[in-house]
Amino acid sequence: MLKTILRHGCRLRSVVNMRFSAPLCNNIHTLTPSNVQANGQIWPHVFVSRRTRMIDQFVKDAGQMRTSPPLTPRDIESRVLRICNEYDKIQEANKNKITLVTHFMNDLGLDSLDHVEIIVALENEFGFEIPDADYDKLYTVQNVVDYLIKKMNVTDRSKTTVSSAPDPRYDDHHH
Amino acid sequence: MNQFSLKHFIVRSQALALYRDIMRTMMKIEDQDYRKEIREWARSEFHRNRTLRDLGEIRTQVALGRRSLNELKLAMRMAS
Numbered sequence: 132m133l134k135t136i137l138r139h140g141c142r143l144r145s146v147v148n149m150r151f152s153a154p155l156c157n158n159i160h161t162l163t164p165s166n167v168q169a170n171g172q173i174w175p176h177v178f179v180s181r182r183t184r185m186i187d188q189f190v191k192d193a194g195q196m197r198t199s200p201p202l203t204p205r206d207i208e209s210r211v212l213r214i215c216n217e218y219d220k221i222q223e224a225n226k227n228k229i230t231l232v233t234h235f236m237n238d239l240g241l242d243s244l245d246h247v248e249i250i251v252a253l254e255n256e257f258g259f260e261i262p263d264a265d266y267d268k269l270y271t272v273q274n275v276v277d278y279l280i281k282k283m284n285v286t287d288r289s290k291t292t293v294s295s296a297p298d299p300r301y302d303d304h305h306h
Numbered sequence: 307m308n309q310f311s312l313k314h315f316i317v318r319s320q321a322l323a324l325y326r327d328i329m330r331t332m333m334k335i336e337d338q339d340y341r342k343e344i345r346e347w348a349r350s351e352f353h354r355n356r357t358l359r360d361l362g363e364i365r366t367q368v369a370l371g372r373r374s375l376n377e378l379k380l381a382m383r384m385a386s
Contacts, residue, residue: 244325244352248345251329260330263323 202285207257208276214252215272220245231273246270257283317364324371325352331379344378 208231215221215229225239235241235249250269254261257279261269269275279285310318328348335341355367 243322244349247322247326248329251326251333254330255333263326266326
């Protein structure tokens with residue numbers, strides 16, 4: 132019963148089963164004067180509080196495993212502009228003037244090798260390889276942003292987050 | 307007006323592909339100083355040879371660059 136409650140609470144079934152059975156077995160036999168209530172019933176409240184701490188830790192760990200927040204077009208735009216501004220071959224005068232319509236070669240005076248460096252830096256930033264044939268499409272900042280939005284399937288509305296409704300998968304496991 | 311033939315275009319694409327591979331390999335290097343060194347080496351080599359017009363010479367340089375890149379990749383694999 133307790134296991135089911137915990138399972139609904141933190142959805143870490145296999146971990147809960149593994150980790151808690153030993154302390155559960157060990158502590159259920161522990162009887163101290165503080166556990167015995169006035170009417171002779173035994174309530175292992177000390178045991179429960181220890182488990183709460185462990186649950187907090189598990190929930191915290193689960194939180195760390197959350198994936199990165201969904202991207203918006205504005206995120207992509209700002210990241211692309213940041214990568215461009217970090218590029219060392221751009222003149223100081225041009226650095227803060229990079230906009231969506233900036234053309235790498237015509238406006239920033241870069242050559243084809245510099246262009247390759249920038250696109251490779253973007254590949255590194257966004258974590259996927261851009262095929263060689265597509266490099267020719269990416270001469271302006273606007274083209275880069277549109278291309279990335281298309282390739283990463285970014286929409287304006289972020290995807291729905293995980294709901295806190297009980298998970299039906301665990302509903303028929305009553306011990 | 308444009309003196310460059312299709313062969314030149316192809317060879318130019320190969321040179322850019324080599325530069326791209328060097329840059330991608332460079333991104334995998336953790337050490338920032340070593341990364342800078344590789345970038346400076348690649349830039350100086352390519353800029354030194356940018357005025358070459360003879361197809362044979364260009365192809366030779368690209369092949370040498372490929373070989374250097376393979377050595378670099380091997381060294382990285384052995385270091386990790």
